[in-house]
Amino acid sequence: MTATATNQDADTELVIAKTEQLLRDYPPATTDRREFLSAQFDAGLAWVHFPKGKGGLELPRSLQHEVYVRLEEAGAPNGQMGNQLGYSMGAPTVLAWGDEQQHERYLRPIFLGDERWCQLFSEPGAGSDLAAVATRAVKDGDDWIMNGQKVWNSMASISDIGMLIARTDPEVPKHQGLTYFVIDMHAPGVEVRPLRQMTGEAEFNEVYLTDVRVPDAARLGAISAGWKVSMATLMNERVMFASEGMDKGPVETALDLYRERDHHEPELRTRMIDMWIKGRVLTLSNQRAAANRAAGTPGPEGSTGKIGYAELQQKGYELCLDLLGDESLLYDSYEMHEFTLESLKERPTKIDPRRRFLRSRANSIEGGSSEIMHNILAERVLGLPPEHRVDKDVPFSQVPRG
C-alpha cells in the first residue's frame, strides 16, 4: 500500500511539474492555439494514460484532471473543444486497434483539432441491434467501395473523419461480418443531410454513402473484427454520456422555478424535494463510481449511471413544466437550426426548460437505450441468462429484417 501511495504521489508531481513547465515555455497569452496544443501533445499531456510519443506519459488516466485544472486556470486552449467525439472516442479506438502508421496519422490531428471526428454507426435498420448494420463495403483492389445509409450522426456536417462500421461479409452471422473504417468525410459520394428533431433544431445528421472509395489504410483492426473494434468506441461513449455535468441540470432549474412561484401546492413541494434527493443521490453515485474507477475497483455503480441520468432529466423537466404552469403551453422557437463551427464554440448556457423537456426524451434512447442498458445490467452485472437470439448462428443475409 505504502509503495503504491508513494508512486501515486510521484506520478502526480511529475504531471504537475510538466504542466507548469509547458505553461512557462508556451505562455497561453502569447502562444498560438495550434502551437500550444502541439507542445502539449509532445509533453505527453494530451492524454496522460497514452504511450510516450503518442501524446501520453503512460500514467493513470485520473491524472489528466491535474492537467485540465491547471491549463484552464491559465487560460490555455482546450484540445477537446469542438472535437469531443474525436478526443473521447476516436483517439482511444485508434490507440487500441490502429497500427503504428495509423497512430502517427490520426492522434495528433485529433488533439490539435485539425481533424474533427464523427461517428457513423447507427442505421435506419440498426439501432439497438447495432450489429445489424447493412452498409456494404466491397473490396476493389487496394480500396473498398461503400454503399449505405447512416443516421443519428452528430457533427457529421462539420467533420473531417467518420468512424464507420460496415458489412464486409454478409454470409456469416451478423457480428462476424463487420469491419471498422475511419473514412474521409469529404470523399466523393459522402452526402450529409441535417436530421430535424422534435425540438425543432438538427443536432444530428443522416449520412448517405454512394460508391464511396475508401483506401484499405483507413481500416482499423482486421477485416471482420469490426464488432470488437466498435466496442472500444462504445465503451467510451457510455462514459461520455454518464459524465456530463449534473450541476446545471433539471433539479437546479426546478428549484429556481419553485422559488420564483408565489404559491406552492403541497404536491409540488413533495415532488420538488423528491427530485432534489434523487439528483443528490445520482451525483453521489457518479462520485462513488469515479472514485472506484480511480482506485481500480470499478463496481456496478459505474453501469447504473446512464439509466439514472435519463430518468432524472425526464422527470426533472416534467417537474419544471409543472412549475412553469400555463407558460408550458408555449415554446421559444421552432426555427430550424443546425450545428455550425460557431455554435460549437458558444457554450449553451441558458436553454429554455421547455426545449430541455423535449430534448430529454432522447436521453433514454441515445447511446444505448434504457431497455438495452437494463439487459446489460441484468446479463453482465447480475449474470442472468442471456436473451434467446434467433439470429445468432444464422448468416446475416438470411436474417429477417425490416
Next chain:
Amino acid sequence: MTTTEETEELRRTVRRFLDQRSTEAEVRRLMEDETGYDPAVWKQMAEQIGLQGLAIPEEFGGSGFSYNELRVVFEEMGRALLTAPFFATVALAANALIECGDDDAKKAYLPGIASGETIATLALSEERGGWDDKAVTLQASGSGSDWTLTGGKRFVPDAHVADLILVAARTADGISLFAVEKGAAGLSTEVELTMDLTRKLARVTLDSTPAQLIGTQGQAWNGLRRALRFAAVALAAEQVGGAQKVLDMTVQYSKERFQFGRPLGSFQALKHKMADMLVDIESAKSAAYDAARAVADGDADVELSASVAKAFCSETYFRTAAQGLQLHGGIGFTWEHPIHLYFKRAKSSEFLLGSPVYHRDLVGQALGI
C-alpha cells in the same frame, strides 16, 4: 481514514461471523424467543471482534473507529437479519451518550457498552409515536441530582433486556435526558407483538422511578437529535445490506427456477425488474455511504445527509423486498421462505426513526422550501 481493502476485510470478518452465528434457523429461533437475542453470541461479538465498541472513542473504552467502518457492520447485520440488541445499544444509546456533552455519563456508561457488558437503549416515543421533540411529553419531577420519572414510553427497541434505558423527558427548561438502570423501582417493560419479529419493541412504564440526569437540564434536544440522525444513518446502512441480500436471493432463484422450459431469469420482463433493483440499491448505497462519511467527517450538514439517506434507503429497501417477493412467486408468500422476514424488516425500518415522509419534510426545510 482507512482504505477500501481494510473496510472490505472488516466486512469479510463480520460476514463470516454472522454466517455462522446468525443463520436463518437461529434468526427464526430468536424471533420466537421472548428475550430476542443469544447472550453467548452477544459476548463473542464484543470479545472476539469488538463490534459494540468499534466506533466508541478510545478514551471511553472503544476502538475509536469511525462511521465509515461502523456502517459496514450495520450493512452486514441487515444482510443477516441479526436478531440482537445491537442497533438499540450502539446506534441509539451509544450515540445519545457520545452526543450528550456529559463526560461523567460517558465514563459511567460507554466502557460497559464497548465491552459488551451493558445492553442499552433509548426511550423517546410515547403513546402516539413520533421521533422528534414533539413526541416527548413525559414530565420529570425533581431538581438538582434528585429526579423521578412517571409515565410511559413506546416503540423502545430491546428495552426488555436493557441494563440501561436512556429516557427523554420534559423538565422546566425543555427536554432532558435521564439514565434509568435495570431493576429501578417502578420500572417495568413489556414487549409488544411486532410485525417484524426480528426487532423487539417494548413498552416502558415508569412509576416514580429514580433517574439520573445526563447533561444539563433542559438542554438535551440538540444532542439527542444528532444522535437520532446518526442512528438513522446506521439504519440506512442496515437497509442497504438487507436490500442487497434480497437482490442476491432473487437473482439466484431466477437462475435456478425453470418455467416454460427456460430459467425465469431469461425472461426480459423479470430481468429488467432485477436491473431496476440493482440501480435502486446502488443509488441507496451511494446515499448511505456518503451519510456515514458525513458523520465520520463531522460535516456541517450531516443531518441533511442523514435525512437523504434515511428517506432514500427506506424506500429502496421496501421496493426491493416487495419486488423480490413478487419475483419468487408463490413460495415468496410462504412462512417457510425467508423473504417475508426481509419484507417485514423493510417495512418496519421505514417507520423506525422517522418515515420517508418525515425525512423528506426535513430535507425541504433544509432547502428553505
